[in-house]
Amino acid sequence: xxxxxxxxxxxxxxxxxxxxxxxxxxxxxxxxxxxxxxxxxxxxxxxxxxxxxxxxxxxxxxxxxxxxxxxxxxxxxxxxxxxxxxxxxxxxxxxxxxxxxxxxxxxxxxxxxxxxxxxxxxxxxxxxxxxxxxxxxxxxxxxxxxxxxxxxxxxxxxxx
Amino acid sequence: xxxxxxxxxxxxxxxxxxxxxxxxxxxxxxxxxxxxxxxxxxxxxxxxxxxxxxxxxxxxxxxxxxxxxxxxxxxxxxxxxxxxxxxxxxxxxxxxxxxxxxxxxxxxxxxxxxxxxxxxxxxxxxxxxxxxxxxxxxxxxxxxxxxxxxxxxxxxxxxxxxxxxxxxxxxxxxxxxxxxxxxxxxxxxxxxxxxxxxxxxxxxxxxxxxxxxxxxxxxxxxxxxxxxxxxxxxxxxxxxxxxxxxxxxxxxxxxxxxxxxxxxxxxxxxxxxxxxxxxxxxxxxxxxx
Ligand code: FES
Ligand code: FES
Numbered sequence: 332x333x334x335x336x337x338x339x340x341x342x343x344x345x346x347x348x349x350x351x352x353x354x355x356x357x358x359x360x361x362x363x364x365x366x367x368x369x370x371x372x373x374x375x376x377x378x379x380x381x382x383x384x385x386x387x388x389x390x391x392x393x394x395x396x397x398x399x400x401x402x403x404x405x406x407x408x409x410x411x412x413x414x415x416x417x418x419x420x421x422x423x424x425x426x427x428x429x430x431x432x433x434x435x436x437x438x439x440x441x442x443x444x445x446x447x448x449x450x451x452x453x454x455x456x457x458x459x460x461x462x463x464x465x466x467x468x469x470x471x472x473x474x475x476x477x478x479x480x481x482x483x484x485x486x487x488x489x490x491x
Numbered sequence: 492x493x494x495x496x497x498x499x500x501x502x503x504x505x506x507x508x509x510x511x512x513x514x515x516x517x518x519x520x521x522x523x524x525x526x527x528x529x530x531x532x533x534x535x536x537x538x539x540x541x542x543x544x545x546x547x548x549x550x551x552x553x554x555x556x557x558x559x560x561x562x563x564x565x566x567x568x569x570x571x572x573x574x575x576x577x578x579x580x581x582x583x584x585x586x587x588x589x590x591x592x593x594x595x596x597x598x599x600x601x602x603x604x605x606x607x608x609x610x611x612x613x614x615x616x617x618x619x620x621x622x623x624x625x626x627x628x629x630x631x632x633x634x635x636x637x638x639x640x641x642x643x644x645x646x647x648x649x650x651x652x653x654x655x656x657x658x659x660x661x662x663x664x665x666x667x668x669x670x671x672x673x674x675x676x677x678x679x680x681x682x683x684x685x686x687x688x689x690x691x692x693x694x695x696x697x698x699x700x701x702x703x704x705x706x707x708x709x710x711x712x713x714x715x716x717x718x719x720x721x722x723x724x725x726x727x728x729x730x731x732x733x734x735x736x737x738x739x740x741x742x743x744x745x746x747x748x749x750x751x752x753x754x755x756x757x758x759x760x761x762x763x764x765x766x767x768x769x770x771x772x773x774x775x776x777x778x779x780x
Contacts, residue, residue, distance in 0.1 A: 333496045352497035352540060355527065375528045376595050377681070388568060390597035394524050398497040399542060442593065463680035464592020 335398040341366070342410030350397035357381045357392035359400070360407060368408035368437045372466065379465035382438035383407050389445040391464075408437035411444060420444050420482040429478035431469035439465045443479050451487055455480070499542040503628050503657065506541050511630050511653035513539040519655040521549070521564035522598035524591065525607040541655070548658060552576055558662040563602035563655070571596070580661060581776060582670030582689055586617035589674060592681055602656040608642040611709035615642070616689030617672040619706040619714060623661045629654030639706070642713045667694040669776035671769045674708070675761045677752065684709045685753040688741070688765040692724060694777045700724045710745040710762050717744050720766065729774040737770055738763035
């Protein structure tokens with residue numbers, strides 16, 4: 332069994348772990364670091380439930396080996412809120428009831444934050460293409476899109 | 492339990508040594524969006540994984556005298572953010588960004604897409620049509636080959652066990668040269684090409700084509716370079732007669748599989764339609780230069 336020693340930053344904190352070379356970042360987050368907010372929907376890059384930011388870039392944590400995380404800075408759903416204060420994307424998802432079972436929600440919130448960081452005023456089409464890799468079996472997406480646009484407006488400083 | 496060895500060398504020599512001296516199967520890791528899935532499903536069980544992303548030059552884009560140098564493992568998202576390369580080669584850069592979701596774009600690379608050696612890889616026909624070269628390193632040093640020489644059959648490449656793709660060189664698009672890539676999928680996103688087509692053309696001042704390269708994906712065991720179709724375009728303008736001949740040449744070259752995503756008849760017909768549409772976009776872009 333060959334293990335890799337990895338040092339990286341997770342949600343702003345320096346973190347060390349030993350991982351098996353077959354483990355993905357998602358496995359490490361959930362099994363070793365106790366960060367179970369990121370979900371495994373498919374394990375093959377299709378559903379986006381495992382979305383995290385690695386050095387600011389949106390990726391599927393199921394499509395990256397834990398060993399590859401050496402030296403990176405990872406932000407998971409657990410790192411999106413500012414302490415007790417929800418991020419506007421989180422509060423707008425709540426306000427617009429943009430979730431039912433909630434399994435897709437952590438991934439959607441991380442992906443939406445990345446979208447709005449890159450593009451503060453996305454059109455509906457841009458937002459839907461950006462989020463095409465985040466599948467939701469429950470909501471039918473309309474409430475999600477409402478929440479995305481409301482969060483964008485709030486982050487732009489417009490009163491919703 | 493299956494547990495491969497993971498290595499992240501920082502030099503080409505070290506990486507080549509790891510590949511050459513591996514006792515069992517070794518796999519090169521760039522973005523990993525195919526490799527990790529294949530390992531998880533049990534289809535691939537490499538003993539050694541050589542992650543090339545820590546080697547200088549494997550991630551990033553540089554404009555040099557001989558063309559655009561694109562690190563093998565540069566993620567699609569980074570390619571899409573490079574204004575200079577996107578302006579120079581809109582077809583090449585749009586094609587790579589068609590692969591997977593935003594999340595997949597954060598990792599997926601030209602080298603992974605090429606060396607996965609699926610005939611349906613979206614980024615390959617565009618690179619081939621643009622005349623891109625793959626710079627391959629191995630224990631005998633460095634060799635540079637046209638991108639189309641890398642895949643040999645589904646899942647297999649012409650690379651030796653000790654070799655890997657280090658970077659790509661795309662020539663500068665000189666004069667009135669431009670390109671386009673389109674694919675057909677049954678949905679609007681997150682799918683694999685049923686047919687893909689990349690075309691690069693160079694026009695003279697009158698709009699007559701002076702050079703062309705046409706490449707089809709997903710209609711044969713490997714991507715196809717259509718010399719006949721290129722000859723049809725060269726010496727002509729974008730008129731109905733030329734487009735009809737191009738359509739026929741594209742259809743004639745197809746040797747597709749028959750599956751639930753597209754019958755032989757459908758894939759063949761779509762190849763002709765896509766060739767027409769892609770040629771129209773490439774001509775329009777080239778004329779605007
Ligand atoms: S679990 Fe990673 S994309 Fe579905
Ligand atoms: S709320 Fe259930 S999958 Fe989206």
